Amino acid sequence: MRYSGWQVLKQGLTGNKGWQPAWRDPDPKPQYDVLIIGGGGHGLATAFYLAKEHGITNVAVLERGYLGGGNVGRNTTIVRANYGLPGNSEFYSHSLKLWEGMEQELNYNVMHSQRGIINLFHSDGQRDAYARRGNTMINQGDDAILLDNAGCRRLLPYLDYDQTRFPIYGGLYHKRGGTARHDAVAWGYARGADMRGVDLIQQCEVTGIDIENGRVTGVQTSRGPIRAKKVAMAAAGRSGQVAAMAGLRLPVESHILQAFVTEGLKPCIDHVVTYGMGHFYISQSDKGGLVFGGDLDFYASYAARGNLPTAEHVIEAGMTLMPMIGKARLLRSWGGIMDMSSDGSPIIDKAPVEGLYVNAGWCYGGFKAVPGSGFSYAHLIATDRHHAPAARFRLDRFNTGLVMDEEAKGSQHNLH
Amino acid sequence: MVDLIAKTPCADLLPIKVEAVTLSEVTPEAITSIMPYEGKWEVASEALKSAHGITLPGPGRSTGKGDIRAIWTGAGQAMVLGARLDAGLAPHAALSDQSDAWALMRLEGAGGEDVLARLTPIDLNPGVFKRGHVARSLLGHMNAVIARVGAEAFEIMVFRSMAGTAVHELEEAMKSVAARAALR
Amino acid sequence: MRIKCPLCGDRDSREYTYMGHETYLDRPGDEGWSADWDDYLHLRDNPAGVTRDLWYHGAGCTSWLLVERDTVTHDILRVELARDAKRGRG
Amino acid sequence: MRIEGYGRIDRDTPLNFSFDARNFQGFKGDTLASALLANGVRLMGRSFKYHRPRGVLTAGSEEPNALMEIGQGAARTPNVRATMQEVFAGLEAHSQNRMGPLRHDLLSVNDLLPNFLSAGFYYKTFMWPRAFWEQIYEPVIRRAAGLGSLSGQANPDRYETGFAHCDILVIGSGPTGLMAALTAAEGGADVILAEESAHFGGRLISEAEELDGQPGPDWVAEMLEALHETGRVRLMNRTTVTGAYDGGTYGALERVGLHLPMTPDLPQECFWRIHARQAVLAAGALERPIAFPMNDRPGIMMASAIRSYLHHHGVAAGRKVTLFATNDDAHRTALDLMAAGVEVAGVMDSRTDAQAQGDYPLFAGAQVISTRGRQALREITIRQGGSEQRIETDCLGVSGGWNPTLHLTCHMNGRPVWNEDIAAFVPTEGAVPGLTPAGACNGVYSTSRCLSAGVAAAGAALQAMGAKAPEMEIPEASDSPGKARALWLVEGKGRAWLDFANDVTSKDIKLAAQENFRSVEHMKRYTTQGMAPDQGKNSNIGALALLADATGRAIPETGTTTYRPPFAPVSLAAIGAGGQGKAFAPQRFTTSHEASVARGAPMIEAGLWYRPSYVPRPGEATWREACDREVTMVRTHVGVCDVSTLGKIDIQGPDAAAFLDFVYANMFSTLKVGRVRYGLMLREDGHVMDDGTTARLGETHYVMTTTTAAAGEVMKHLDFVQQCLRPDLNLRTISVTEQWAQFGVVGPRSRELLNTLLDSPIDNDSFPFMACGEVGVAGVAARLFRISFSGEQAYEIAVPARYGDALYRLLVAQAEALGGGAYGMEALNVLRIEKGFITHSEIHGRITAFDIGMDRMISARKMCIGKPAASRAGLQDPMRERLIGLKPVGAVKQLTAGAHLFEEGAAPVAANDLGYVTSVGFSPTMGHFIGLGFLSDGPSRIGDRMKMVDHLRGVETLVEICDPVFHDPEGEKLRG
Secondary structure, X not given: OOOOHHHHHHXXXXXXXXXXXXXXXXXXXOEEEEEEEOOOHHHHHHHHHHHHHHOOOXXXXXXXXXXXXXXXXXXXXXXXXXOOOOOHHHHHHHHHHHHHHHHHHHOOOOOOEOOOEEXXXXXXXXXXXXXXXXXXXXXXXXXXXXXXXXXXXXHXXXXXXXXXXXXXXXXXXXXXXXXXXXXXXXXXXXXXXXXXXXXXXXXXXXXXXXXXXXXXXXXXXXXXXXXXXXXXXXXHHHHHHHHHOOOOOEOEEEEEEEEEEEOOEOOOOOOEEEEOOOOEEEEEOOOOOEEEEEEEEEEEOOOOOOOHHHHHHHHHHHHHHOHHHHHOEEEEXXXXXXXXXXXXXXXXXXXXXXXXXXXXXOOOOOOOOHHHHHHHHHHHHHHOOOOHHHOOOOOOHHHHOOOOOOOOOOOOHHHO | OOOOOOOOOOOOOOOEEEOOEEEEEOOOOOEEEEXXXXXXXXHHHHHHHHHHOOOOOOOOEEEEXXXXXXXXXXXXXXXXXXXXXXXXXXXXXXXXXXXXXXXXEEEEOXXXXXXXXXXXXXXXXXXXXXXXXXXXXXXXXXXXXXXXEEOOEEEEEEEHHHHHHHHHHHHHHHHHHHHHHHHO | OEEEEOOOEXXXXXXXEEEEEHHHHOOOOOOOOOHHHHHHXXXXXXXXOEEEEEEEOXXXXXXXXXXXXXXXXXXXXXXXXXXXXXXXXX | OEOOOXXXXXXXXXXXXXXXXXXXXXXXXXXXXXXXXXXXXXXXXXXXXXXXXXXXXXXXXXXXXXXXXXXXXXXXXXXXXXXXXXXXXXXXXXXXXXXOOHHHOHXXXXXXXXXXXXXXXXXXXXXXXXXXXXXXXXXXXXHHOOOEOOOOOOOOOOOEEEEEEEEEEEEOOOHHHHHHHHHHHHOOOOEEEEXXXXXXXXXHHOOXXXXXXXXXXXXXXXXXXXXXXXXXXXXXXXXXXXEEEHHHEEEEEEEOOOOOOOOOOOOOEEEXXXXXXXXXXXXXXXXXXXXXXXXXXXXXEEHHHHHHXXXXXXXXXXXXXXXXXXXXXXXXHHHHHHHOOOEEEEEEEOOOOOOOOOOOOEEEOEEEEEEEOOOOOOEEXXXXXXXXXXXXXXXXXXXXXXXXXXXXXXXXOOOOEXXXXXXXXXXXXXXXXXXXXXXXXXXXXXXXXXXXXXXXXXXXXXXXXXXXXXXXXXXXXXXXXXXXOOOOEOOOOOOOEEEOOOXXXXXXXHHHHHOOXXXXXXXXXXXXXXXXOOOOOOOHHHHHHXXXXXXXXXXXXXXXXXXXXXXXXXXHHHHOOOOOHHHXXXXXXXXXXXXXXXXXXXXXXXXXXXXXXXXXXXXXXXXXXXXXXXXXXXXXXXXXXXXXXXXXXXXXXXXXXXXXXXXXXXXXXXXXXXXXXXXXXXXXXXXXXXXXXXXXEEOOEEEEEEOOOOHHHHHHHHHHHHHHHOOOOOOEEEEOOOOEEEXXXXXXXXXXXXXXXXXXXXXXXXXXXXXXXXXXXXXXXXXXXXXXXXXXXXXXXXXXXXXXXXXXXXXXXXXXXXOOEEOOHHHHHHHHHHOOOOOOOOOOOOOEOHHHOOHHHOOOOOOOOOHHHHOXXXXXXXXXXXXXXXXXXXXXXXXXXXXXXEEOOXXXXXXXXXXXXXXXXXXXXXXXXXXXXXXXXXXXXXXXXXXXXXXXXXXXXXXXXXXXXXXXXXXXXXXX
16 A cells, blocks of 8 residues: 555545555565564665565565564664765765655655754864865765854854853764654565565564575574575674574674653754764754764663663763753663674675675664665675675675774774 | 972862861872882882881771871872882882872861762762771762761862862852752 | 772772773784784674673772673673783683 | 642742743642642643643643743743642743643644544655655644743753762652661661652552551651651652662652752752662552543543642642542542532442442443543533433543552563553562562552551561561551452543543554554554653553554553653753763863963863963964964974873883883883883774873883873773783883973074073083983972974973973073063974874874884884784785875965865766875975875875865865975984
C-alpha cells in the first residue's frame, strides 16, 4: 500500500481500518541466499538495497529483539557529511546523497531535516583545523561555510559569547547536515525490504555460525538452524560476540554512549550545534525535546546505560555553551552500545572465512551511515567487489598502517 | 643590585569570611616532595626521622612534630611541609622542591564539611575522615590534596595557577551553605 | 560507579580514567611490526561479561590499577595495583 | 472551594499570586494546583496534539496536565508541575502550549480532525514536494508541538551540585519509609531519608487514617521526633531521588529555593550525588486511571488526589462529586467528602458485588460511558446493567487500582514482573544491587503490612552491612488491602485517552497493533505513548494491557517497556551547575599575567592557561602591526616571553636515563650533564605524541619539558610506562610545571641582557648552545637553559614561581633598555615558522617521524615506545603527505592555514588533492607570507610551483614549495 496525503485522508474518513501491516512476521525458512545478522539500521538497509539494487530477495534479516531496537533507536539522530579523511569523506558524501532521496525511495517520511550543522571552534588553531576539513568537504562536492564570531551571533544568538569559558571564534557550517527521525529510518527500510520479499525475523537470536572447510554454510538460531551461502554480520555493538562465533577477533571494543532528551519545548534551537572544547552536540526534535549527547562513558560495557560523571560533564558543556537551556528539564537518558574501532573508522569487508562479511566499527557515526553502509555492503555481498565510496574500510588497514584516524587520537579504541 | 620581590599564590585573594566559615592562606616555610627509590621506603623514613623527627606517613595519613608535617600525596610519594629537607636523604629518595607549586588554604569553622560537600566526592564526615587524614581527590574540576587538621578545620592544596578558581569555587559554596542556614 | 583503590580506598569513578584491556600490560618484545603487535594494539575479545582492564587514578594517587569487572552488570570484582600485576606476570 | 477545618496549611499567612495575569490568593502550604482549585479554577493547560482543555489529574510529580511557566524574563521556567510548585508571595504562573488565551486556543482546531491525526500519520505524508519539509511542513509542526518555552536568555539563577554519603538511604517517607529509617538508625546506621514532597509522611498526610489510635499526621510528627533523637538521620525533604546508578550511587534533585521569593545566594535547586552502601525504596504507589470515552475533561481526576486536596490543602475539588472505581479504596473519597459537607452524587463501582461503606448512592456494576463539558466537566453518562443514565457532576474521581512506583528498580535494565493478585507490575528480585523495594512500591497495599515491610527491609539492609537488625515495635494500623480487579477499557462512542499529555487514545493502540507494531517498544515509539513529561506514569500499564488484548496475548507475555533515569525531570542548570560560565574548566594564570594585562596585551586561551597574543605599543592599530614589530625586535635586539605554561617533569633515579631512552625516539642516556636535547615522543601506534627539550641537571636527574597542550597526557603516559610496562626501572617522576616560572630571553642581545642580572656573567664558552645549569639572580637559585624556538641566540631562565612576576617585569624593563621588549604568541608563532620549527598544528596526531623528516631520530640502537608500529609499510610510503615550507610567488600574496595543495593546472577536487597548509604567517624578516604544510612526496617537490586553494576563504595562490627552514638554515645565529 502506497503512503501519501490522500491515503491519510481516505483512511481517516473510513476509521483507519484499511492500513496494512508495515511488515510481515514470517517464520524462518530453512534456506536463504543471504542471511543478515542484526535488524538495526545497517542490516535493514543492506537487505533493502540487495533487493532493490541487485534483485537478491531470498534474504532474511535475523533480529534477536525487535526491529530497530538497538543503536538506531537510541542515537541523537544527526545526519552529516563533514568528514576530513580520504575514505570517510567519499563514503559520507555518498551516504548523504542517499539520505536526500530516501523519502521518495522508501515512500516513508523519515523527517530528514537539512537544517544545517555548525561545528563551533574556540581558537585560531582549531579554526584552521576545521578550515582544512571544510575545504576537504568542498573538494568532495559537499557544502561548507566558515562562520566568524559575528556569523555565529546571527545564526545562533542564544550561545554565551561573553561569559563562556572558551570564547566562540566561529563555526564550520554544513547546511546540508541536519537530523532525521531515527525510528522512521529503521521502519522505512524494514517496510521497503519486506515489500520486496525479504523476510524480517524478530525474536530470533543467532547463537552460532556454521563453517565447513573454510566456507560459511549457515547459522544456528534460537528458532532453529538456517542454511545460507552468504552470511553478513551487522550487529554493531555486539559485533565482537557474533564474530567470535566464526572464530574471529575484531579491532573493536564496545562502549556506552549516553544520549539525553528534555521535555518538549517550543522551537528554540533550529540547527545542530556541536561544541569544540568538550564533546557536546545538540538539536531539537520536531516534538520539541532537546536531544543531545557527548562523550562515551569511556569504559568497555554492554550495559546500554551509563553513569553520572559523564552525564554531568556533557550537560556542563551544554551549560557553558548555551546557558539558556538551563531551565529545560532532562526527561530521559539512555545508552547505546558503540562498536568503537581502533582508528575510529568503520569496517565493510569480507571476513577471512569464505561467504562471511563484516560490517562493524561505526563508533558514534552509525546513524548517518545507514543508507551508505546498506548500499555499499549490499554491493560487496552481491558482487564480492568493494563499492568505491567504501573501498578503504578494510580489515587489514591496521597491519598496513593505512589507518583512518579521523579524530587523530591513536589506536586506543575509546578515544575516537 | 637587583632585588626580586616574592608573591604568595593567594596574595590578593584571601582571607575571606562568610558567616561562621573563614578561608585563609597558609604559607609553609617550604614544601618538598620525597619519593623513596625501589625498596627504600623504610630507610628513607628512618633518615627523615633522624633528620627532622617525623617518619614517612602511610597512605591517606600525615605525621607531624612542631611545625614540620609530612602528608601522603600519592603512590610512593609524600610531601614534607615546614622545613628545608636535609641533603642526607638524597641517596634514598627523589627530592623535589614543590614550595612554589602549591596554593595552600585553610578552611575553618562549623559547616566546613558542608562547604566541601559541594566540591569534593569523598566522605569528610568526622567519623570517617579524622584529624590527620589526608586524601588526594577532586575540588570541583581540579586535583587537590585535602587534609583534616582540626575538628572544624581543613587544609586544601591546589596547583598555584588555579588558586583563583579554587578560591572562587570555595567562596560560592560558603555563600550557598550560609544562605541555606539562614532559612532554618 | 565506584572503584576501591588499593591505596586510597573506595572512590567515585569520576576520579579515574580508563585506558583499555589488560592486554596493554603485555607489550610484545619484537622490534618490528608483527601479528603480536596487531593483537596488542587493535584486536580485542571484547567480552560481554567478566573482563580485566586498566584504569588510572588520575585525581587520586596516580596509580594504574588492574580492575576485574563485568561489562554487562558493571560489578567490580577485584582491583589490584597494575605494578604488582605486571611484576606477577614475570 | 476551601473547606473550613481541613488542610495542613497556614491560614494566617495568605499569599497573593497570579495565573495568566489574574490575581488569586492562597495560603502558605498550598501548591499552585490546590490554590487554583480553591479559587474554582479548573482549566490549567492544553494537550500536546489536539490542544484539548486540560485540568489537574493528580496531586504529585506524576502530573501530566497542569504544566505551567513560572516566573518572568530570563528566570522563566517552562513545564513546571502545578502540583509541585508551592505558592509564595508574588508567584507568577502562566499556562503554556496555546495560541491565544487558554480558554480559546486556536490550535484546538486539531481536535476537529482526530481521524486524520491518528498515531504515526506523519510517517505517511509530508513527503511531497521534497523541499516543503524544511520550508513549510516542519516549521508548522514544530510551532504546534512542544509544551512550555524557554526564555532564550542566559540562566540568571544560582544552582549547585553536592555529594552526600550514608550507610542506608531510605527513598520515600510514608509508613514504610519512616519505619525503615527508624529501624536503620536504631541498628546503628547513618541514614538519609529523602522525601519528594515538602512534607514527610507520604499518603498519611492525605488520608483520614489512624496509627496507634492517633491521626496519621500526628504519628508522622512523633516519628520525625524519634528519628531526630537517634542523631543519625539526615532528613531531606523536597528531594526527589531521580536515578539509581552503579555502586550504590543515586542521583537526587533537591528543590531549595523554588518555594520562596528570590533570595540572594540561595540556590534554586541542588543536584545531589548520594553514595549509600544500602538503600530501601519506599516510594509508594500511583493510582491508575481508567480509559473510558471522553475521560480527559478538566474536573476528572484521581480519587486519591481528591482526598489529598481535601486533607492536605483543605480544598474540595468540586461541589457535586461522583466516583468511578474498581476497588473499595476509592470509596474513602466519598466518605471523606461527605464528612466535610461536600455532596457526593454517586459512586460507580465496576464490580457487580461492590458494597457501599457509607450512605452515598452506589451504582454497583456500573461504568462511565461518556462525559460532557467543553472547558470543565458538567455531566457524565453511566451504564448499569442494560440502562444508561446521566448524572450532573463537576468533579469525577477515578480509580482503576494502583501501580507500584518501582521505576528506580528498572534503572539497570531490570523489567518488572506481573502480579496477578494485585493486577499490577512489581519489581523483579535484585534488579538493582543494594536496593530493597518495600511497601506499596513492592505491591504491599495495606498500611500495617507496609509498616512491617519497612522494618524488614531496613533489617535486611543492616544485615547486608554486617550490622544487627534491632527489634522494632510495629504500630497498630489498618489492614484493608481489598481485592483489586483490573478494568482497562470501557467501550463506547468517543475517544478514550491513555496518555493525556501526548493525546494517545485506545484507537491509536489498536492501530499500532493493526500495522504490526506489536512489540510494546514499537507501540510506544509509534504512538508516542509514554514519551510525555510524565514518562508513562499514568498510561504505560493501561496501554500495554490494550496492546495485549489487540494482539491476543496475555499481559506478562506482552511485557512492559522499562523506565530510565531520571524518575522525575531534572533541570539542566542543576545537573550541569558545575559548568556554567567560567566554571566549566579551571583557569590557570601565569605569574606574569597581571604584568601582561597591564601592558594591554589581549590574553588568549592556551589549554587551560592564558597567554598574551601580542603586546601593543601606542599607535599600533592592528595585531599585525604589533606582531611584525615584535618579530623584528627579536631578530635585531632582544625579546622576553613567558614560557611557564609548558609542562615540566622532574625525573630522578638510577634508571632515569634508561627510562628516557625507552619513552623518547632518540637517545638520552648519551646526553652529558649540563646539556639539553630536543626529544621526539611517539605514541605506541608509531605516530608522534609530543616533542620538547629535556635537560640533564645531574647524573640521575633530568627535567623534561612538554608542550602546553600535551602536559597532562605525557604525565599520565610516563606513569603508565613506569607502572605497567617497566616496573623494573628504578626512577621517580613528579610535575614541577608550577614550581618554576620560566621566561624566554631571545635575540642577539639576549646574553647581554642576562649578564645585567646574573650574579656571575656568562659567555659563549661557559654557556654554549644547548647548555643548562644552576645560576644565581639577585641571590635567588635559578636555572638557565640555552635553547631556541626562534633560531636566534636564546635562553630560558627559570626561578621559583614566587619570583615570577618580579623577574618578568625586570627582564622586560632591561629588554626595553636594550631596544627590545615583551612579545606574544603571534610573534612567537611567526619566529618559529621562519625557522621551520613544528607545533601541534603540524604534529596533529596523524603524523609520524617520517612525515616530518625525523625518522632518523628513531634510534636504531634501542627499543622505544612506538618504534615497531612506526615501521609499518604504509607509514614509510614516500607518497605520504610530508612536511614542506611554501611561499607565494604569483600575484596573490596571501597564504591561509587549512588550504589544500594541487598541481598548478589541476581542478581543486578531492581526486587531485595532494596536501594541505598547517601554519602561515607574514614574515617581516623575509618580507612575504611564509607557511608550513604537508605535501605528497613533499621533500622531492622542493622548488616546484603548485596551487594553494582555500574554498572557504576564497583564496587561490600560486606557491613555491621550499625547505621548511626559511631563516638562517646554517644556524650561525644560534651558536653566536
